[in-house]
Amino acid sequence: MTTKNVNPNVSVDCVVFGFDNERLKVLLIEQKLSDKEKVQLALPGDLIIDDEGLDEAANRVLFEISGLSGIFLQQYRAFGDPDRVSDIKDLDWLKSYRSNPQARVITVAYMALVKMEDFSPEASSFAERVFWQDIEETPQLAFDHNKILFEALERLRDDFVNYKTGFELLPEKFTLGHIQRLYETILGKDLDKRNFRKKILKEKLVSPTNQKQTGVLHKPAVLYKLNHEKV
Amino acid sequence: MTTKNVNPNVSVDCVVFGFDNERLKVLLIEQKLSDKEKVQLALPGDLIIDDEGLDEAANRVLFEISGLSGIFLQQYRAFGDPDRVSDIKDLDWLKSYRSNPQARVITVAYMALVKMEDFSPEASSFAERVFWQDIEETPQLAFDHNKILFEALERLRDDFVNYKTGFELLPEKFTLGHIQRLYETILGKDLDKRNFRKKILKEKLVSPTNQKQTGVLHKPAVLYKLNHEKV
DNA sequence: CAAACTTAGTGTAAATTTTACACTTGCGAA
DNA sequence: TTCGCAAGTGTAAAATTTACACTAAGTTTG
Known part of the structure; x- marks a missing residue:
């Protein structure tokens, strides 16, 4: 109870669904681990900055990673298992301004649905590649991102059942x-x-x-x- | 972009609704500011600890503040306006293990519904008083807690409209x-x-x-x- | 140019669900 | 014994949901 706590890192992750009049896709990024040569797939996400709100952070991060902006991102929940990002020390993608690289990462998840033709994602900053992935063939993603994606899809469908959105x-x-x-x-x-x-x-x-x-x-x-x- | 960030404090807040076969109430606490003599009302909440998950934190915090346990707390969203807790330096209730007392506070909000007769809250730790407040007469609360409470109520009602809960x-x-x-x-x-x-x-x-x-x-x-x- | 292919477009009947509505019953209290 | 109170009960109309099959109008192909 008197332990000195290290404040957690807080990130936002964006689940951007894209529709191309045919299939439902999700925006993924490919990122490279620092020392090893392994690459991994993940949802676009990054640490928040001191003076920005969560919604603001989500929009900034999505823009910085993919070049996409003007997307309505809806927060749907936070994920905070203490070990949800366990190999954090290996990662290049936590930017230099992080203050506690060794600390856990809590993430706040956002969801959006866009028409793909309106948005052409372009990799920037630390992402090697940004692309639309068919939702039916989702690969293994980093950390708990498969879970984050799954819950986003559940929420998306909930929003659709009343036939008033989309x-x-x-x-x-x-x-x-x-x-x-x-x-x-x-x-x-x-x-x-x-x-x-x-x-x-x-x-x-x-x-x-x-x-x-x-x-x-x-x-x-x-x-x-x-x-x-x-x- | 190269600014050194200070990691945010992360807390959980619990909106515990109580039903007494008559009215809907919410569990509030009264806490005292450190130097001034002012007291304020708030939702039970506190900073999370390094190695615990968010759900775990919510249960611990609720127990530490009110003595209540065994309650199913459901997370419904995070609140993270950068200035949602602006007078944080004045507050006694951020426990001693916090690492960045001056940093912003992001909170993850949880909701529960219980029968009041099963739970007798008892003030402990830093709360002066813990009590059930009639939802129709909710007073002014600290920070953005009125907003947090309002959204919990919306969510609670959503869960009820299908007549399968409660x-x-x-x-x-x-x-x-x-x-x-x-x-x-x-x-x-x-x-x-x-x-x-x-x-x-x-x-x-x-x-x-x-x-x-x-x-x-x-x-x-x-x-x-x-x-x-x-x- | 005829046949084949593809999606557009249309109506109805049955079943189910939702809504509105008013009186009698059984108990304790006065 | 009467009064106050919530329990308990049925029906008809309206609205919603569901299942279901054929013709129309273009393009392509042989």
Whole structure:
């Protein structure tokens, strides 16, 4: 009880889901361990700085690592097992301004969902490589990042079950089929076409334009747009 | 970018809701500032220790401050505005083992719901007083604790809307009226008696016993019990 | 140019869930 | 014995959810 504590390092980790009208992906980085030559995959994340809030830190870190900005990151929980980052001394990626390189790392996890076409991640600072990874084929990640990712996905699906979010991922003009594929992708299951359309149209969040798809190898669909005042 | 950071203090705060078959309360503590004579009200919380996990820390801290243990605490988010605890230097309650008394404090918030009759909080360590405060009359709290409490309440209600939680708050034998009052208390609104009973009974989480209430000044109600295999 | 392929688009009936609503019952207290 | 109080009970209407199959309109292929 009178032990002198060393304050923990505090980091933020960002689980950025990307949708490409087809598959759900997650933004990963490849980082190199300092002395050994091993590389490992991880979620973008880094230590916070003294005078910034957590939300602010998440946005900064994501930008510094991947070049992405303007993304709405939602915090969903903190992870703080004392040994969740055990081989911390081996790591290059804890930046030079850390004050206690030997101390544990507590991380605050953030989640976002974006359309991939709007964002082209570019590796910078200590990341060797930044890329979109298909969610169905997630590899082994560093530390407890697989767990952090899994919980983010659970939260993402929770947010989708009420059918009121996710439209922001669609292009300006989109078809009802696009929305349905979005929902099927996120929820990981098939939905009945007629029932889905009924439900979406009842919400009145989208309206038809007088345009149709072109250049598709099937009957062209009516294009819809968002009712911005409602979203 | 090359600034030497001071690692933040990390604390846990516990929002323990208590139900007394009547009202919803929250566990608060009264603590004294060091030099001045002012006292302030706050949620039970304290810094974490090096080698403990966050969940572990929450349980320890709650026990040390209030004597309560065996409570299921659920983490719901971290709060980390850089100036959320601005007058930290004035505070006695940051224990002696803190390493950076001048640094910011990031807190990880936990929530629990218990039946008050099972727990008799007793002030210990640095708390002057520990008590149950009616949720409808929450006073001004220290730091951002009003915000932390508000978000806990939102989360609590979210957990209740699916009608599948909260039974653990009831005595061993209880009436349907008790459950309804519990739900009305948590949700903060009245529910239709007949519809509520229909719904609860359909869930099949409770079964009637062959006993009835005694000593009540009205028609005695049938007592129910939990179907433990389902809860 | 006909056939094949692909997704768009559409309606209904049954089942389930939700909502609104009012009176009688049994106990203790006065 | 009457009064106050919460227990206990049923139904109809409305809303929501679910299951289900064919035609339409383009493009590509042979």
